[in-house]
Structures are given as structure tokens and as C-alpha cells.
Amino acid sequence: VDPELRVHDITHNIPKFQPWAASQVLAYAASCWPAGTVFVSVVDPGVGTSRRSVAALTKSGQFVITPDNGTLTHIAQTPGLGAVRQIDEAVNRRPGTEMFHTFHGRDVYAYTAARLAAGIIDFAGVGPEFPVDEVVRFHVPSPVVEKGAARGVVVSANTHFGTVVTNVSAAGFDAAGFTLGCRVAVEITHGGQAVCAGEMPYVRTFGEVAVGAPLVYTGSTGDIFVSCNQGSFLDKYGISGAGPDWQIQFRLR
Amino acid sequence: VDPELRVHDITHNIPKFQPWAASQVLAYAASCWPAGTVFVSVVDPGVGTSRRSVAALTKSGQFVITPDNGTLTHIAQTPGLGAVRQIDEAVNRRPGTEMFHTFHGRDVYAYTAARLAAGIIDFAGVGPEFPVDEVVRFHVPSPVVEKGAARGVVVSANTHFGTVVTNVSAAGFDAAGFTLGCRVAVEITHGGQAVCAGEMPYVRTFGEVAVGAPLVYTGSTGDIFVSCNQGSFLDKYGISGAGPDWQIQFRLR
């Protein structure tokens, strides 16, 4: 489309077939890029079926080209969606790919993103607008904070370091009465079934506990994370996924 | 050689020691790049032995720097080879690396490619030309299409999604009488030994079968692929490789 475009790979390590994980990583990564950036986010188990192909304009002036299958959930929360359009494949499909139904990432999404980034089309040229509130989103229960306790969702299970990322903000955690150095009882459930329970300290960083020991801390998103120092919390406690059906509860001991 | 060159990593995930796989991926990837692109393709189990080091000029005006061990097989079919030269290591070897015999990818291939891309040498400057028909190629049996049946080769076993890629074209498949919605008996052999047999529908895309179920479809190359919906066909049916000794047969049920 335009050899002068600068193309960056953010990640190819999203867990397969998990739009939730794609949504969470996109929102985290996008916050570091300038307005005008065009993101292509394709985790698309329904490729070639009736899900919409869309381009979203966020309230921070970025674009996201993606299947409409939940991958806009987190970016719709922050910074929010300004407008969304359905990709008109009669115009925005790489010529000669009309017979392919299993690789829209290549034939439609990357192609449309490149044309938008190169200024060959503007946002209106993507296709017809539709109401933002029709965008498919996962239901994300709001975190609950009360005196001496907090509940939220496991938003990401980082398989590289084995970290649990939650949606309980550090500010909320502190407001609940947890203070650095306190002991915290942690329980994680999947679909309502207990998966793990443990007790660990609330500290600033890994090196404040023994190698292999678990800890609760303010992670790199400003939310509360759970890890082991130089070990995998996921492996040690049998956490195999993330999303709205993975809930986490903290109680002050 | 030239800090202004634009260098792109296409993949570091070719299965180790498999020139066949390198050849197949190169031909697929190259088709998306412009004329004048210089590719470096190094899967080189014979590094430092008597295999030639070569630069090929394709009929589409691209260059490939590679060991001559079969990695040009697919690109020699399409778009075809226009000319080929043996790298003269007296000129085209990074100075100070003469004592190294195990990393020609770094010392000879990347260095020669960079000099060619930067215009420091032209194609003739690579080294002496030799006949294109001396280029080492794997024998690829042509696919056979007849009424109600098709036979071909497993050209790639995509380990990320667990997909089987064949060299039976969608056009040939349709000519044999397979139509969307029909049932297909699939058999795969390795060295003549049966590896798997199954029956599955011929559909447009994954979402038309149940999660985990197998399907036959037109893949992203225009050839017939075999997959499971959100699962690995390779794992489910024990397919551990690809190449001319992996044959696949389709019969209309």
C-alpha cells in the first residue's frame, strides 16, 4: 500500500482464540502511542462468519481495525470510543482476495489499516458508521472495595512471568485499608469454583519476599497484581486463564 | 554496511534444519514484497561444507541470498528464477570472519545481502553465474485431480494453529467435483505409511463446524487446507512434519 509506512509489531503472543486477552493487551499498549496511530488487532475465531469488521476512532484520536467480537471492550472503557464504522469490503479488501474467508487479518484489516494510515482513505472512507453502543463488549464486573476487602476480576494471566493482573486499583486497595506490610488472604475462583487460596504480604516489589514466595503489589498498570518472586504464580496455584469468569478476592488478615 | 538500510524480520520460526520449510515460507512471504527486495534465507544444516552459497534473481525482480540446499524449490516454481550466481567469498565475506565455518548466515549471507541492497555491489558483483538448472530443488510431485478425488503433498504443517497446508489448488479441487457442504474423506501418509484418516466437511471457514471439529477449506494461499476449528489438526491426528514424503488424498463421500 505504501512502503514508507512505519509498521511495528506489538505482540504475536496473545493466547489463541481469546478476544478478551486481545482487548486487554490492546488497551494497555495503546496508551503508550500517539494520537493518529492505527492499530490492527486480530484475534478472530469467527473469521468469515457474520461478526462485523470495524474501524473504531477512540476518544484519544487513535484508530483500531478489528473484528467486532469483544476486542474493543477495554479501550471502550478507557479512553472510550468516539465513533465506529463497519468496513466496506467492496472497497477495503486487498484486490484478488475475494475468494478467501479465513485470513481477514491479512486481506481486510491490515489492508484497511494501511490505507487509512497512508491517507488513501479517511475515516469516513472505511465504510458506514453505526452506533457505538452496538459494539460487542464483554461484561466486566466493576471491582468492589469495602473495609478490609476487595473483589475484582483476573484481567490477564501473564504467562511469561506467571503474574495475575487484576482490575482492583491500587487507590481502591489502599482505601479498603490494606497498607504496605500487611498480610492479605487471596482467593481466586473460576466460574464460581475455588481454584486457589493463599496468604501473602502486600509489598512494594518482588525482592521484599523470598525467592519463590507470593506477593501482592501495585503493578505496572496502577492496579493490584499477584506474583511469585522469580517464579510463576500461575503455575504454582494452577491459574489457567483470565477474563470475567475468573474472580479474585482480597481480605485483610 | 549501511545504517540506512531498512531491515525486516519475516520469521525466526522455521523448523530447525528443514530447508523444505524455509523454501515454502520464503515463496509465500516474498509474494507480498516489491521488486528489488533482497531476502536472506538461512536454514543451513550443511554450513561450512561443500554446498554452494548463492544469490538468485527471480523473474519478479527480487533477490534471494541463501545456501543452495533446496531453499529455492518453491520460488523456482513461482515466480521462477531468472539467474543465479555463486557468492565469491573472497570478496563477499565480512572481513575478519575467515576462520569461522559455522555461521555463514552472519558472515556471508547477511553481509552480501546488505551490500547488494545498499548498491555497494550489483548482482554481477556477487560472484560467477551458473546455470539455473543446477540449483538444488526438492522433487515436488504435481497434485493429481480426477473425478471425485485429489492427491497432493503436505507443503506445510503450521505449528502455531495446527493447520495442514496442501498443494492442491482450490480450482483443481472444485474441478474434481467437490462442492461446498460436501463430505470429504481425508488420508495422510508419511513415506507411504498411513498416518491419519478422517471424514469432514468442505466449508468456507472455521465457524461452520463445531469447536474442535475438522474441516477442509480454501486456505490463504488459494490451496486446500485442513484444520480443526479452534484446535490443532496436527496434534489431533499426529501429523509431525511436511514435505514431499507427506502425501494427502481427498475423496468425495
Place this chain on the structure above:
Amino acid sequence: VDPELRVHDITHNIPKFQPWAASQVLAYAASCWPAGTVFVSVVDPGVGTSRRSVAALTKSGQFVITPDNGTLTHIAQTPGLGAVRQIDEAVNRRPGTEMFHTFHGRDVYAYTAARLAAGIIDFAGVGPEFPVDEVVRFHVPSPVVEKGAARGVVVSANTHFGTVVTNVSAAGFDAAGFTLGCRVAVEITHGGQAVCAGEMPYVRTFGEVAVGAPLVYTGSTGDIFVSCNQGSFLDKYGISGAGPDWQIQFRLR
């Protein structure tokens, strides 16, 4: 910081929590980059604790931004360190990240490197200088070469190809009386305990031994390596790490 900066990923495959491995790979990679390059090297199990965050200026005019936990060991040997400064986080920390203690790679190191590379700060702007000999280094025993024998350290256990990289130079090996074609007894110990022993030829390259068979050869760093032809020496002989406590001995048979 500056959208015009050119950013290259050298690797994200350093073994977790191993500053030794980071140090060895950095020194190897840095030798291929020009003066003025700014490297960010973050293997940082002590993130947020009292280890220093530093910027080093090497004797070849490159910069390294890193935690001071041993990751400068090899580059301090070659090309050597010219000067080193402690990062002043009051100036050189991404605004709005003051409450984060577990991702200095993002909040301090990448940010400082970008500002230095973009010319927003100069080297003095990093923070206060401190003596080069205070830089944390692993003790690396010098290789010992004598008639018919050589001893050194396993400096890297390359998990992709399963190769053992040593710090015994090819020149020293040859001086000890090993000649191409000779047989070599190889012993590896970990913490003084025998891990493996074998006998293999000293050859130029892989293809001179049978597939799967071990060999000793001059590797791509100019030092002596141990591998199997198209197989993993590490897996075959149970080598699970590298560093000063992994010693290797060669004896002429």
C-alpha cells in the same frame, strides 16, 4: 519521547532472572553496532530494591542503560567501560510513574535511553558519575591452557540449537596442541559436581560428524563451542545452565 528514533529489538529471549546471560548476549550483540548506539538491557530480578540504575559509556563509544546487577560484566572486559553514571530518577523517570516499583525497564531505563538517544539529555544529564570499579561484576575465572588440556567456563547455553559456548579461545585451544581431526575428552561440572563427560572430534563444522553426534569446533565468537550435529548437546548431556559455576575441561586423547 521522540517518534523519529529508530528502535530495534535485539532479543526478548534472555533466560528469566539471569543477569549473567543478559551480560553475555549484550557484549556479543553490541560488537555489531556503531558507536553512539544506546542499548537498554533489563534483566532485573531486584527491580525496586537498592541496586543502582546506571548508564555506562563503553570504550567503544556506546551507551548501556541497565540495572547494576552484573549485566555489564562482559562488556566491561571488552571493549571496557569508560565511565558510568547513576540514573537520577528525579529527572529521568517517565512522569506519572512515581508509584511504580516493578517496571523500571519501562519507566526508567527505556525512558532514559530514549532521552539520551534523542539528545534531550547528554551523558552528564543521566545523573552523578561514580567510579567504574564499583560496577557489579560476576567473577569470571580466566581460561587455563596447558599442553594437551584447556579449562574454561560455559558462558552460554544456547537453548535454541542446544550449543555450549565457552570462554576458551580458539587460539589458546590450538596453542594447547589440539589440531583439527584430533579426539577430545570433554567434561562439564556444575558447582564442582560432574554433569557430563564425553569424547568427540575437533572439527571445522557440524557436517563432518554424523547427525546427532557431538563435536568440538571454533564457534562464531572465536571461542571453542561444543554441539551435536542437528541435535541439542544441552538436552543430550543434561546441561541446564551457564555461568561461572559451570566449568568445562578439554583433554587431548
